[in-house]
Amino acid sequence: MRHEADMLARANAVKVGPRLYKSSANFLLTDFVDGELLPDWLRKRRGKKTTRKVLDELISQCRRLDRIGLDHGELSHAPKHVIVNGYDVPCIVDFESASINRRPSNLTSICQYLFVKGSVADRIARLLGKTNREKVIAALRRYKKTRNDELFEQVLAAVGL
Secondary structure, three states: OHHHHHHHHHHHOOOOOOOEEEEOOOOEEEOOOOEEEHHHHHHOOOOHHHHHHHHHHHHHHHHHHHHOOOEOOOOOOOOOOEEEEOOOOEEEOOOOOOEOOOOOOHHHHHHHHHHHOOHHHHHHHHHHOOOOHHHHHHHHHHHHHHOOHHHHHHHHHHHOO
């Protein structure tokens, strides 16, 4: 629990994750994130504007984690790691596997999950229109090498946000 608390505290410093209040070796006291897991949230009829807003915020959170060198570790398959609250604000949860010793790949992982392959990517394509997966992958590869603001903007353009 101490490791997860440390990782969550680092994430909180850039406004990511549920707010951590206290921790010990046996528990974490955080905000309760009242909402739906992202795949469940997406299954409900959502407007394009709201869906884009949520995905843009989620991607921005991943970018902030990349910037501080914190790799969540489980965002390439994120069905249980993103909760969208009743105000349509996404929250990345479960920092148990997070690390500051790995090269961060939060943005590339979440974009592959959301836009490249799998049932969530298919659902988003039906909601927002298909993205050119080759363009997305190429933009993510460029971003992964340098992770600067210009390449981040190219990723956003490639995914249509």
